[in-house]
Amino acid sequence: MDYDNRETVLSVKDLVVKFTLRGQELTAIRGVSLDLYKGESLAIVGESGSGKSVFTKSFIGLLDANGRVDSGEILYKGKNIAAYKSEKDWLTIRGREIAMVFQDPMTSLSPLKTIGKQILEAVTLHRGLKGKEAKDCVIDILNDVGISNPEQRYSQYPHEFSGGMRQRVVIAISIACNPNILICDEPTTALDVTIQAQILDLLKKLQAKYRLTIIYITHDLGVVANVADRIAVMYSGDIVEVGLCDEVFYNPQHPYTWALLSSLPQLGVKGEPLYSIKGTPPNLFMEIKGDAFAVRNPTPLEIDFVERPPYFPVSPTHIARTWLLDPRAPQVEKPPLIQTISQRRGKGADYA
Ligand SMILES: Nc1ncnc2c1ncn2[C@@H]1O[C@H](COP(=O)(O)OP(=O)(O)O)[C@@H](O)[C@H]1O
Ligand SMILES: [Mg+2]
Numbered sequence: 001m002d003y004d005n006r007e008t009v010l011s012v013k014d015l016v017v018k019f020t021l022r023g024q025e026l027t028a029i030r031g032v033s034l035d036l037y038k039g040e041s042l043a044i045v046g047e048s049g050s051g052k053s054v055f056t057k058s059f060i061g062l063l064d065a066n067g068r069v070d071s072g073e074i075l076y077k078g079k080n081i082a083a084y085k086s087e088k089d090w091l092t093i094r095g096r097e098i099a100m101v102f103q104d105p106m107t108s109l110s111p112l113k114t115i116g117k118q119i120l121e122a123v124t125l126h127r128g129l130k131g132k133e134a135k136d137c138v139i140d141i142l143n144d145v146g147i148s149n150p151e152q153r154y155s156q157y158p159h160e161f162s163g164g165m166r167q168r169v170v171i172a173i174s175i176a177c178n179p180n181i182l183i184c185d186e187p188t189t190a191l192d193v194t195i196q197a198q199i200l201d202l203l204k205k206l207q208a209k210y211r212l213t214i215i216y217i218t219h220d221l222g223v224v225a226n227v228a229d230r231i232a233v234m235y236s237g238d239i240v241e242v243g244l245c246d247e248v249f250y251n252p253q254h255p256y257t258w259a260l261l262s263s264l265p266q267l268g269v270k271g272e273p274l275y276s277i278k279g280t281p282p283n284l285f286m287e288i289k290g291d292a293f294a295v296r297n298p299t300p301l302e303i304d305f306v307e308r309p310p311y312f313p314v315s316p317t318h319i320a321r322t323w324l325l326d327p328r329a330p331q332v333e334k335p336p337l338i339q340t341i342s343q344r345r346g347k348g349a350d351y352a
Contacts, residue, residue: 046234061090116154122176243318
């Protein structure tokens, strides 16, 4: 991925997403901006409940019925799709422009139709193919996603496939729709480690062949080093840091990113207990003042409790929303473990 000549495919500006629950309002996404670049693979990382799924579901009009985009824009091909209201509008985007692969493949597969038929429907609808041509295309895609004996597998039902194979079928259906952007929402979380690695490899291969832009969602920072060009760190409905994979691993700026990295088992010191982040994320029903991580941050600044920080640039490809980057901020030492990681820079990807 060449970031000097990057081209924006999707641009999110100040997005606010709210839900109404038992008459009360909850803010799940709190004014997030993000540009997605053509052909990249961007990982969105953050603990469970930080808003990764809600954020990306808003790109395809799949927010739950009690949710809505309250303000902000999602610009795609010159249109603000955040303003789309009808299912008819969303059908011009969902699947054919932006497709999503979910954690549990069974939510996207019909148990009553053969997998061949399910992929065939997508090929017919989105690629305008018919008859033998359409069927050949399905067989090609099954091959591409690594399903052996595709002719035979074609007439089988989802229950005849293993979890990993089902996830391949779901990926095949997404590919059949010929999307520009593929969002993979924790696609391997339910799978065992070996299968996980295979699916990640598969996505990499498909990305090159079909020139996809991929958003890869995970709560596991350890996984992303292998898949992502860029990492966006999400905390409490906000993206607090974005940078190239190396920048986020070796030169992290936000205290939450420090905490996330410190809790990676791969970085732990043998014989010492694993670092865990103290406290709990803020209540999203309440207004959050200042930096949402301040109350859990072991070394907060006074201003962290008062005013929300803006994004400060660290490099042309790296930004972080922390007052520590303000020129007026006092010098705060990074935790020792994080300093050690920084020193490892250039010595190979040993965080993976
Ligand atoms: N339909 C809904 N109604 C109320 N709150 C919701 C709804 N869907 C998601 N949320 C809340 O939005 C926040 C972000 O959720 P989500 O995006 O699913 O997190 P993640 O994918 O990072 O685990 C969570 O606090 C969650 O409880
Ligand atoms: Mg999620």
